Amino acid sequence: MSGRDVRIDVIRGAGILMIALDHLGALAAQLAPAPFVLPFVTWTRLGWSSAAEFFVFFSGYLVGSVFMTTLASRGFGVTQARGLYRAWQIYAANTLTCCVALIVMNLAPFADGRVLAVTRMDMFSPAAGGQGLLGFLTLQSAPMFFEILYMYLAFLSVAGLMLVLVRAHALAAVLVSGALWLFVQWQPGFNPGGWHFNPYAWQFAFVLGIVFSRTALIGQLEARFGRRRLLAVTAPILAGALLVKTLDKTGTWPPLLGDFDMPGIDKRTLGPLRLVHFLVSVVFVTLLLPDGARLVRSWTARIVARVGQHSLECFCLSTLLAYAGAGLLVRHDAVGSPGVLALGMIILVALCAAAGALQWLKSKPWRSPGAPASLARPAPDARPARSAQPERLFAKGRSP
Numbered sequence: 001m002s003g004r005d006v007r008i009d010v011i012r013g014a015g016i017l018m019i020a021l022d023h024l025g026a027l028a029a030q031l032a033p034a035p036f037v038l039p040f041v042t043w044t045r046l047g048w049s050s051a052a053e054f055f056v057f058f059s060g061y062l063v064g065s066v067f068m069t070t071l072a073s074r075g076f077g078v079t080q081a082r083g084l085y086r087a088w089q090i091y092a093a094n095t096l097t098c099c100v101a102l103i104v105m106n107l108a109p110f111a112d113g114r115v116l117a118v119t120r121m122d123m124f125s126p127a128a129g130g131q132g133l134l135g136f137l138t139l140q141s142a143p144m145f146f147e148i149l150y151m152y153l154a155f156l157s158v159a160g161l162m163l164v165l166v167r168a169h170a171l172a173a174v175l176v177s178g179a180l181w182l183f184v185q186w187q188p189g190f191n192p193g194g195w196h197f198n199p200y201a202w203q204f205a206f207v208l209g210i211v212f213s214r215t216a217l218i219g220q221l222e223a224r225f226g227r228r229r230l231l232a233v234t235a236p237i238l239a240g241a242l243l244v245k246t247l248d249k250t251g252t253w254p255p256l257l258g259d260f261d262m263p264g265i266d267k268r269t270l271g272p273l274r275l276v277h278f279l280v281s282v283v284f285v286t287l288l289l290p291d292g293a294r295l296v297r298s299w300t301a302r303i304v305a306r307v308g309q310h311s312l313e314c315f316c317l318s319t320l321l322a323y324a325g326a327g328l329l330v331r332h333d334a335v336g337s338p339g340v341l342a343l344g345m346i347i348l349v350a351l352c353a354a355a356g357a358l359q360w361l362k363s364k365p366w367r368s369p370g371a372p373a374s375l376a377r378p379a380p381d382a383r384p385a386r387s388a389q390p391e392r393l394f395a396k397g398r399s400p
Contacts, residue, residue, distance in 0.1 A: 005292055006292045006295040006296055006301060007286070007289045007292055011054065011058065011308065012055075013305050013309075014304055015058070015311075016315055017352075018042040019055065020321070020351060022042050022050065024322045027144075027323075027326040031335050039340060039344070048245065048262075049275075052197075053270075054281075056148075056209070057206070059155075060213075063156070063162075063210060064209060064212075067159055067160075068214065071164070071167065076164055080159070080160030084157060086156050087156040087157045088153075090152055090156065093312055094146060097316040097319060098136060101121065101143070101319065101323050109331070110323070112327050119326070120144050141194075142196075151195065151199045163210065166207070170211050170215055173211060174208070174211055183200070184200050184201040185201070185271070185272060188269050196268060197267075202270050205270060205275070212282075230287055231284065234280050238284060245262075306355035307351055309359070310359070314355055317350070318347065321347045321351075
């Protein structure tokens, strides 16, 4: 992992693993014959935000760190083309994953009509007459868990414009993006594409990731207020959020307060309370992590970081495993805490193993160590830039 900021990779890897467990839990909760306690403790269980916000935010952060170099050296046209090319790669990966999932869910060990209905994979049934496939390919509809990559490729398609605005004036970029997010909060029905995740709201988390990368905001906060003071402020806020969420879920509000629905936590529109909780979480998590040198010495951190380095592949694989696992649980009448816990552990191990295998494959082990350098293809310029830039998130008081 030489040259990389392991902290960023660990955060992204942990986010992907949590998303995998959240997805499995969501399927199990809808397929279970009776309510049961989900056996996993992910970020969703600790407050109002989830690993999805981390995924989108750090995707924006990496776009800001990697593509900004291209913008500076090659200009807007090449940067925009690079964003479109990456968007195409994600579109292809999402489509291939959906095709494989459709095949898997029609195999005897996993096939079950209830799972197809819950995951909305039945949109591809012959009865739909091809409308489901057309809707998926044209980004109008998608099975469960496939929507978040829709949103990511949409953001990448306009990444060049976002980067130009951020480079010109970071605060102006935040204000424009924030105004669009506020409009969605005022008019939550505004969602022309009809996507599950409203991209006009979630773009704010993506743009904030770009701005954090550009300005090293957390580093500036740490330099001004100190790490301990920031942790002393953010930790009680998150603890209070956990307490309030627990009271809300259990219905044990004090008599004087009575029951009420917690406002501002809608996931589809990235509600205000959800956004604030996430931003506090970002500061808390990034400051809580030890420095990269200490993390590298941790075997567990290295494994999780590999998942973060291959987040797209691991995310797609997690969807396949959640689908297949749900089919197995239903067919064996094992949808409950023990079965979900066992399957979740298997999925985590599989994702970590897959990330290790991808790391090994990308090292090109078949290439002879003594081969002339001219025979080896140079790595794309994105890799060095991606490796060097993440330090800026944690840089103290330095703004490029």
